[in-house]
Amino acid sequence: MSPLKRHAWVALSCCTSGALACAPATDLDAHARGRDTSMSPTQASELPAGALPPATAPGAPPLAPPSSTPSGLAEALAPSEVENGLIGQMPDAGQPAPIAAGDAGPSLAPGEPTLGPVPAVPPQVPAPDLPNDLRDAPVAGEIIFSDEAEWEVEGVFEPTFEIRTPSASYWVVKHLGSIVSIEDGEAEAEQWIDFSSGFRPLRGVPRFANAPVVSTLRDDSSQTPTHVRLTSESADAGWHWVWDFYVTHVTLTVNRAPAPFAFAYQGVPGGTLGAEDRLVVSDGVSQGARNSFQGDLPGPVEWAYLADTLLERSLFLIQHADDALPEAYQVRDNDSAFLSLGNGQHQLLPQRFSLGLIGSVEHAALTERVEFVARAIR
Numbered sequence: 001m002s003p004l005k006r007h008a009w010v011a012l013s014c015c016t017s018g019a020l021a022c023a024p025a026t027d028l029d030a031h032a033r034g035r036d037t038s039m040s041p042t043q044a045s046e047l048p049a050g051a052l053p054p055a056t057a058p059g060a061p062p063l064a065p066p067s068s069t070p071s072g073l074a075e076a077l078a079p080s081e082v083e084n085g086l087i088g089q090m091p092d093a094g095q096p097a098p099i100a101a102g103d104a105g106p107s108l109a110p111g112e113p114t115l116g117p118v119p120a121v122p123p124q125v126p127a128p129d130l131p132n133d134l135r136d137a138p139v140a141g142e143i144i145f146s147d148e149a150e151w152e153v154e155g156v157f158e159p160t161f162e163i164r165t166p167s168a169s170y171w172v173v174k175h176l177g178s179i180v181s182i183e184d185g186e187a188e189a190e191q192w193i194d195f196s197s198g199f200r201p202l203r204g205v206p207r208f209a210n211a212p213v214v215s216t217l218r219d220d221s222s223q224t225p226t227h228v229r230l231t232s233e234s235a236d237a238g239w240h241w242v243w244d245f246y247v248t249h250v251t252l253t254v255n256r257a258p259a260p261f262a263f264a265y266q267g268v269p270g271g272t273l274g275a276e277d278r279l280v281v282s283d284g285v286s287q288g289a290r291n292s293f294q295g296d297l298p299g300p301v302e303w304a305y306l307a308d309t310l311l312e313r314s315l316f317l318i319q320h321a322d323d324a325l326p327e328a329y330q331v332r333d334n335d336s337a338f339l340s341l342g343n344g345q346h347q348l349l350p351q352r353f354s355l356g357l358i359g360s361v362e363h364a365a366l367t368e369r370v371e372f373v374a375r376a377i378r
Contacts, residue, residue: 126255127350130244132227134376138369139247141166142225147218151180152197161218163228163245168192168357170250177214177232177241179205179250182267184313184357192315192357193267203336205355206252207264209344212239249356249373251320254349263353264340265317266332270308273337278307279329282370284363289337293329297341301374302327306337307361314361316370317341318354320377352377 149162151173160180161172169189171181180195180203195203212234219229230243240256252263269277269289277289281304282297289306297304299322307314319341328343341353354373358365 126240127242127253127352129222129229130251130253130377132222132224134226134246134248137226137247138372139166141247143228143245143247145218145228151195153180154197154201161216161230165245166247167249170245172216172230172243174216175213176204176211177216177230177243178207178211182315182357184270184359186311186313186359190270190308190311190313191267192269192271194271195267200333200336202332203266203268205265205267206262206353207266207340208239208257208261209259212236214239246376248369248376249354251352251354251373251377254346254351254353257346257349260345260347262340262342262344262346263317263319263351264338265315265355266336266338268335269306269315269337270311270313273331273335276308276310277337278309278361279337279339280305280307280363280366282367290331292331294326294343296324296326299323301370302341303370304329304339305366306339307366309361312361313357313359314366315355315357316366318370318373320352320354320374321348323348 144164146162149160149171150157151160151171152158153173153176158176159174161170161174163170163172165185167185169181169183169185170179172178173180180193182192182205183189184192193203193205194200214232214234216230216232219231222229226247228245230245231240232242233240238256238258240254242253242255244251244253254261254263273289275288275290278286279289279291279293280286281293282302287293296302297319302319302322303316304327305314305316317339323342325342325345328338328340330338332338354377356369356373358369360366
């Protein structure tokens with residue numbers, strides 16, 4: 001099979017004990033991938049053998065807490081259809097046409113004053129930026145990344161961001177703005193998506209229905225040794241979302257979407273979906289990951305995880321706002337786990353979701369990690 005990705009590495013800082021190895025690790029998924037780790041002769045002459053060039057971390061801007069999100073749309077929304085590995089679209093609920101500021105309202109009676117100017121509908125405000133660094137993170141180490149990786153999509157090597165954290169590594173195709181591959185951070189890393197062009201191209205995160213072509217850029221101003229931010233926007237500005245990568249997890253903020261959507265994961269726990277895998281919801285109720293589930297997860301933070309009991313590793317998904325929308329889980333193509341938060345019915349914006357991997361299948365350990373992530377973005 002042809003190679004799936006090639007890499008050109010950038011380091012956020014020189015590696016130290018407890019951080020990620022500076023040299024690219026060998027990929028253990030089923031697809032061979034080549035790497036391009038070249039640098040200019042001048043750069044090479046200035047670095048010790050095996051070292052990666054450090055990047056300058058600019059000063060972090062003042063932190064602002066994220067805004068709260070209203071909840072409870074179940075009565076107003078109908079369930080979406082699910083087909084072909086994607087969340088089915090619902091009709092756009094629409095927005096009332098804004099009335100220009102200064103337009104007069106209706107008269108109360110002849111000769112009486114009007115109700116006065118009707119204010120314009122305020123523009124949609126994006127969520128405040130998340131912190132550039134997390135305090136007291138339970139995972140040591142730093143992030144290394146590449147702006148010049150590639151991933152094969154429909155037979156074409158597409159420009160891709162590659163982001164390696166101590167807990168997981170992620171590949172984000174730039175024109176999709178989506179994660180097409182996740183590897184856990186263990187010494188013998190395993191795949192948790194295993195996207196492959198022509199084999200399982202529907203796997204990934206977040207699996208938006210009819211997702212647009214977007215432009216995805218890295219935000220230099222927010223970059224630190226433990227944080228990388230990517231911003232994706234469609235040409236018509238109808239879609240806008242932000243990825244914040246930390247040493248413990250990644251958070252997706254959806255600021256604009258022209259239609260109802262879900263935050264969904266489609267992939268394989270630890271490389272394969274088998275009898276050893278479990279789906280566990282936030283209250284600790286567990287079931288085999290080859291059985292379906294539907295129901296609204298309890299709040300105030302809704303979450304669930306997929307646990308590979310043989311590898312003793314888990315992938316968790318979090319919705320950072322409570323609502324009455326149902327979550328849905330099912331097996332796709334007899335070999336892929338599909339977990340959807342909101343089941344294609346989210347409309348209130350902005351919305352935040354997180355995903356991460358942890359080397360444990362113990363519910364107490366997962367609860368502790370999820371609580372840390374939830375506190376970190378408030």
